[in-house]
Amino acid sequence: MSTATARPKRRIRLDSTVIVYLALIVVIIIGAILVNTAGRNFFSLGSIRGILTGMSVLGLVAVGQTLVILAGSLDLSVPYVISLASLLAAETMRGNPNNMAQGVLLALAFAAVAGLANGLVVTKLKVHGFIATLGVGLIIKGYLDTNYQGSAGKVPAAFQFIGATGLGPVPISTIIMLALATLVYLFLKKTRTGHHIYAVGGSLEVSRLSGLRTARPIIVAHVICSVMAGLAGLLLASRLGVGSPTVGSQGGYDLLSIAAVVLGGTILAGGRGSIWGTIGGVAIFAVLDSVMSAIQFNPFLKDVVRGVVIVAAVAIYTGRRVERRRARFATKETAR
Amino acid sequence: MSDTTTPRFGRRAGNALLTLISPRGAVFLLLAVLLVFIAILNPDFAEPGQFIRFVQRVAPIAIVAIGQYFVIVSGEFDLSMGSVIAAQVVIAGNLIGQDDSKSVPVLLLMIGFGILVGLVNGLVTTLLRVPSFIVTLGMMLALLGGVYYVTGGSASENPADGFREIGRGGIRDVPVVDIIPWAVIILAVALAAAIVISKSPFGKSLIAVGDNVTTQRYSGVRVWWVKTVAFIISSLSSTIAGVLLVGYAGVHPSVGRGYEFIAITAVVLGGVVLGGGRGWVVAAVAGAFTLEALFTLLNFADVPSTWRSTIQGIIIIAAVAYSAVAFRARRKGPTPSASLESGKEPELAGVPADAAHTPGPGQRQQITNGG
Numbered sequence: 173m174s175t176a177t178a179r180p181k182r183r184i185r186l187d188s189t190v191i192v193y194l195a196l197i198v199v200i201i202i203g204a205i206l207v208n209t210a211g212r213n214f215f216s217l218g219s220i221r222g223i224l225t226g227m228s229v230l231g232l233v234a235v236g237q238t239l240v241i242l243a244g245s246l247d248l249s250v251p252y253v254i255s256l257a258s259l260l261a262a263e264t265m266r267g268n269p270n271n272m273a274q275g276v277l278l279a280l281a282f283a284a285v286a287g288l289a290n291g292l293v294v295t296k297l298k299v300h301g302f303i304a305t306l307g308v309g310l311i312i313k314g315y316l317d318t319n320y321q322g323s324a325g326k327v328p329a330a331f332q333f334i335g336a337t338g339l340g341p342v343p344i345s346t347i348i349m350l351a352l353a354t355l356v357y358l359f360l361k362k363t364r365t366g367h368h369i370y371a372v373g374g375s376l377e378v379s380r381l382s383g384l385r386t387a388r389p390i391i392v393a394h395v396i397c398s399v400m401a402g403l404a405g406l407l408l409a410s411r412l413g414v415g416s417p418t419v420g421s422q423g424g425y426d427l428l429s430i431a432a433v434v435l436g437g438t439i440l441a442g443g444r445g446s447i448w449g450t451i452g453g454v455a456i457f458a459v460l461d462s463v464m465s466a467i468q469f470n471p472f473l474k475d476v477v478r479g480v481v482i483v484a485a486v487a488i489y490t491g492r493r494v495e496r497r498r499a500r501f502a503t504k505e506t507a508r
Numbered sequence: 509m510s511d512t513t514t515p516r517f518g519r520r521a522g523n524a525l526l527t528l529i530s531p532r533g534a535v536f537l538l539l540a541v542l543l544v545f546i547a548i549l550n551p552d553f554a555e556p557g558q559f560i561r562f563v564q565r566v567a568p569i570a571i572v573a574i575g576q577y578f579v580i581v582s583g584e585f586d587l588s589m590g591s592v593i594a595a596q597v598v599i600a601g602n603l604i605g606q607d608d609s610k611s612v613p614v615l616l617l618m619i620g621f622g623i624l625v626g627l628v629n630g631l632v633t634t635l636l637r638v639p640s641f642i643v644t645l646g647m648m649l650a651l652l653g654g655v656y657y658v659t660g661g662s663a664s665e666n667p668a669d670g671f672r673e674i675g676r677g678g679i680r681d682v683p684v685v686d687i688i689p690w691a692v693i694i695l696a697v698a699l700a701a702a703i704v705i706s707k708s709p710f711g712k713s714l715i716a717v718g719d720n721v722t723t724q725r726y727s728g729v730r731v732w733w734v735k736t737v738a739f740i741i742s743s744l745s746s747t748i749a750g751v752l753l754v755g756y757a758g759v760h761p762s763v764g765r766g767y768e769f770i771a772i773t774a775v776v777l778g779g780v781v782l783g784g785g786r787g788w789v790v791a792a793v794a795g796a797f798t799l800e801a802l803f804t805l806l807n808f809a810d811v812p813s814t815w816r817s818t819i820q821g822i823i824i825i826a827a828v829a830y831s832a833v834a835f836r837a838r839r840k841g842p843t844p845s846a847s848l849e850s851g852k853e854p855e856l857a858g859v860p861a862d863a864a865h866t867p868g869p870g871q872r873q874q875i876t877n878g879g
Contacts, residue, residue: 297829307825314818475653483646487636
């Protein structure tokens, strides 16, 4: 779809993140044309705010998911972590601004425990990430189904403020998401554990033979992923004003976040990929959504478009013969 | 029970008990224990008539588990099963209507549609080298979107009763069991066919491809075709499950929701290893029965149905952890645990960069091998 322009020059090695942003630009151009023909302005403040708001929740989840996928696992438990985090926060706050810190801490502590459980099951019991996180997710789902019939709790107005305001067209929630993405980027780039996440995802066996303690990076990735999901739950609670037992699963955040990560050029098998690619993938989804709403596309057919875009994009990435390995022992690819 | 599947097992069999506690046998033990418990809690369950109803209820799950088995054992995933079921149910509902004479042509159309979906899944996975997780996820989104677009999200008219009989009815007035549902017969045929397929040369190369795609490519297996056929089998099995579910459940776009995960759970309970290369189709079917028996037991034990997912979650983690531990223990023995026909090479270190993306024997953590 997008890389047709980049293709003829085979010598130029394009980083997959660059391709993602090229794709994003193409999607924006096509979208702007479509929206204009429908008699609306794609670049209006409202539209931009809509796109950025759409990025925030999925962005939080997808940044965490990126870490887990880089480490060679994946996380299917995020929707249930999101839902329970939103409920725990809303129930603890009960509309009282004084309880805000407690609610946030409780939700995040729960999320961290869920992530720890995922990580321990994957590393210590040697259960495939797919099954481990599906299992932990189902365990949480059973708890949700049993204890909550509908939305519960209430968040105070001050907490709702976070989800509702912005600096100019940029919502606070998106700023928080991008700040956290930057932190995670630095974590991957600068810390030892961050490097180990890439190593373990690239090859568990080689990492082990090289003397890495392979369990730790995987566990850390899972904990961060779940905490990000917990933050997404808090953000959703702030938007809805209540906690909801279905907010995560209705959003389909498990599969959509994995799709966004892969759309962002990260390899599903692990070891290669980047946070900024994921943000690009999330942005592509948000732009697609915004465009399809603006031209009043049938909401059910949106999923068809999403499905086709995901598969087409990944087919383009894997079809290219570019260097998909990270540059080693060099800070920039130009060192090659 | 599995003595004849591979020569290696023939050698070490002799001790049936060992097989029963091994990952591929444990599911049968678990199933037997669960059935005994159900029979104790509710003696009616042991009546042949009741039991055959139980088998009928499991049939669609067992059939999707068979399809998912072939895909998983070849090292891939099929997440589109639930949406294929939904699509087929809606096709049957909308095209057959109240006209019994349309049943056969529409059934043929559904089979054609199933083959098409499997073909697309398989070819995109193998030729375009998109991970099957993503391909079938995209297929799921596309099919579900289409289904909701056509139905508007609400239930529509059921197809003619003659067609629904396949899921509901059976051979009546049989001694002992009273009725043999068509679903049970279809399940038996599907299972027999699956056993034949997995013993055929095709089935053996399928398992071998799942175990080590590089050696198979070098030994001349058409990997893309083998995997594509696995996807076709999978979506055909969803089609059959769809036909059965029209009978029980009627026509609603949410029919089949979650079946892909139920199928994966069943297959994994049966000791089949995600990532491919190991597993037995009969155990996968036993996994489906175990899952349903577990839910039945919880029902009889008055556990609120809302806890079902929690129990399911604990069980699948426990089952996979158990088989992982057991496989590791066996690996320490002199015989490699992989199937013999894969002709294991010592290491993958020397393969060309092109193939470096495919999983080696030591990389069971990998989600997919991208063709």
